[in-house]
Amino acid sequence: MDLYISSDLTDIQKAVSEFCEKEFSQEYLQRYEDEHNYPRELYEKIGTLGFIGVGFSEDIGGAGYGALGHVVAVTEMCRKLPGMGMAMSLGYIPSFVVDISGTKEQREKYIRPLIEGKYVAAFSVTEPDAGSDISVLKTRMEEKNDCFVVNGSKIFTTNAGYADFYTLLAMDGNSFTALLFDKTVIDDNGPRRFEINDLGRKMGINTTMSGELVLSDFHVPKECVLGERGKGKKTALAAFELSRVVIAGQAFGGMLYGYERAVDYAKKRKQFGNSIIKFQSIEHDLVDMYVEIEKCRNLLYRTAWLYDRKDPESNKYASMVKLTIPENAISVLNRCIDVFGGYGYMRDQGLEGALRDIRITSIYEGTNKIQKNVIARMLY
Numbered sequence: 001m002d003l004y005i006s007s008d009l010t011d012i013q014k015a016v017s018e019f020c021e022k023e024f025s026q027e028y029l030q031r032y033e034d035e036h037n038y039p040r041e042l043y044e045k046i047g048t049l050g051f052i053g054v055g056f057s058e059d060i061g062g063a064g065y066g067a068l069g070h071v072v073a074v075t076e077m078c079r080k081l082p083g084m085g086m087a088m089s090l091g092y093i094p095s096f097v098v099d100i101s102g103t104k105e106q107r108e109k110y111i112r113p114l115i116e117g118k119y120v121a122a123f124s125v126t127e128p129d130a131g132s133d134i135s136v137l138k139t140r141m142e143e144k145n146d147c148f149v150v151n152g153s154k155i156f157t158t159n160a161g162y163a164d165f166y167t168l169l170a171m172d173g174n175s176f177t178a179l180l181f182d183k184t185v186i187d188d189n190g191p192r193r194f195e196i197n198d199l200g201r202k203m204g205i206n207t208t209m210s211g212e213l214v215l216s217d218f219h220v221p222k223e224c225v226l227g228e229r230g231k232g233k234k235t236a237l238a239a240f241e242l243s244r245v246v247i248a249g250q251a252f253g254g255m256l257y258g259y260e261r262a263v264d265y266a267k268k269r270k271q272f273g274n275s276i277i278k279f280q281s282i283e284h285d286l287v288d289m290y291v292e293i294e295k296c297r298n299l300l301y302r303t304a305w306l307y308d309r310k311d312p313e314s315n316k317y318a319s320m321v322k323l324t325i326p327e328n329a330i331s332v333l334n335r336c337i338d339v340f341g342g343y344g345y346m347r348d349q350g351l352e353g354a355l356r357d358i359r360i361t362s363i364y365e366g367t368n369k370i371q372k373n374v375i376a377r378m379l380y
């Protein structure tokens with residue numbers, strides 16, 4: 001019995017696992033990566049089956065398992081195939097800001113269809129000159145009659161181009177405000193006021209698009225404010241706390257993917273007349289990975305549990321898992337490639353792709369150094 005995962009959540013975990021076993025394949029992932037195309041049909045399927053909704057609250061169509069539920073679902077998806085699990089979860093992780101800070105109407109309008117797999121979200125904070133330091137955003141909104149006029153540019157927006165709704169952080173006088181709008185607002189403005197440029201291929205997660213948004217006199221109706229006007233930074237940071245935990249779940253799933261495949265391979269692969277797992281150096285390396293995995297599992301579940309209880313420690317823990325699990329996942333996947341020898345280097349095996357995909361988990365939603373800054377501020 002697990003200390004944190006109830007038997008109901010274990011059943012959901014099994015259902016996600018069985019689905020991914022059937023539907024996620026390396027060939028399917030490679031096809032979508034080569035086409036640089038988001039696997040929308042699969043996203044719709046996981047929505048229909050309730051897997052997007054595991055962590056969302058019941059009043060909006062979710063299963064109500066909170067951060068722990070999100071972590072369990074994302075871990076299982078990434079455990080089967082990190083690139084695909086990440087693509088699926090990146091469809092809804094940017095919606096946390098709306099779920100946490102939206103009004104009842106906004107959540108009904110955007111989160112309910114997202115849980116059903118009908119909507120993909122985007123959350124746009126980063127700018128060319130404002131990455132880790134979001135206090136120097138240049139995108140500005142100005143009040144004019146019945147709307148806000150927004151000018152500026154954003155970079156690295158995940159799902160730009162095919163997102164059904166966007167949340168954007170802008171300077172509003174001397175403070176920040178978050179704006180939430182959908183395709184109808186974009187269409188009403190016409191293409192020249194909201195330009196989307198695909199940043200092209202990346203090291204990993206190539207089924208997803210990372211885009212530049214250029215806003216030129218972009219008109220947003222006044223009811224599109226998300227959270228409290230002038231408190232946009234607080235709105236964004238509240239969402240980061242949850243998404244950091246769930247991104248750590250992506251990395252944790254990636255660790256399991258590599259480790260389980262490496263154990264299986266080491267048992268089957270024979271050299272010098274023996275299964276390579278019989279060589280102590282390989283066996284010890286696998287043991288080291290197992291110990292790291294169990295440490296990460298405990299820290300991750302505890303963090304999600306603290307988050308769900310609104311514990312004052314949870315923000316520090318969110319940064320701790322976001323710091324340590326991606327670092328461990330990168331190290332484990334790298335060592336798993338060694339276990340596979342030359343075969344680990346080949347694309348079809350999936351390991352090199354998993355390492356490239358998981359690499360981003362230590363960068364987006366705050367780099368490792370930024371997580372250390374957050375932890376230090378809370379400790380000293």
Ligand SMILES: Cc1cc2nc3c(=O)[nH]c(=O)nc-3n(C[C@H](O)[C@H](O)[C@H](O)COP(=O)(O)OP(=O)(O)OC[C@H]3O[C@@H](n4cnc5c(N)ncnc54)[C@H](O)[C@@H]3O)c2cc1C
Pocket residue numbers: 094122123124125126130131132133155156157158159202210360363364365366367368369370373
């Ligand atoms: C694939 C991908 C998807 C992304 N998705 C999104 C998205 O959907 N929405 C969004 O808004 N953004 C997104 N991002 C942006 C991402 O969050 C930023 O890239 C990240 O926060 C770092 O910002 P930066 O790239 O400008 O690096 P910089 O901030 O320029 O940092 C460069 C280096 O300096 C270090 N550094 C910076 N400040 C400090 C400091 N105070 N102390 C110590 N070290 C420091 C950093 O750790 C890093 O090593 C995405 C990025 C990528 C690559």
